[in-house]
Amino acid sequence: MRRLSGGAAAKHYRCPGCEQMIPPGLPHVVAWPRYGDVDDRRHWHAPCWAARDRRSPRTRRSRDAPRY
Ligand SMILES: [Zn+2]
Numbered sequence: 001m002r003r004l005s006g007g008a009a010a011k012h013y014r015c016p017g018c019e020q021m022i023p024p025g026l027p028h029v030v031a032w033p034r035y036g037d038v039d040d041r042r043h044w045h046a047p048c049w050a051a052r053d054r055r056s057p058r059t060r061r062s063r064d065a066p067r068y
Contacts, residue, residue, distance in 0.1 A: 010024050011024060012024065013028070013043035014043075015028075015043060015044050015045050015048050016042050016044065016048075017044055017045065017048025017049065017051065017052055018045065018048050020045075022043055022044075022045060026045075027046065028043055028044060028045055028046060028049075029043070029044045029045075029046055029049040030042070030043055030044075031044060031049065
């Protein structure tokens, strides 16, 4: 993942960490997969990015779930 701070954005972006909008002009983190498309980038609040490991729903374990 790549990251940078964007303070010159002119659009609203939805932060995937908290599902809230990031207003224009607010410094935030832009991240996208290293081998992915730039169009797949995500815009995060800096605190949400820092806490993404705790907040991401993809990290939940399903080991205890029955598979049949
Ligand atoms: Zn957020």
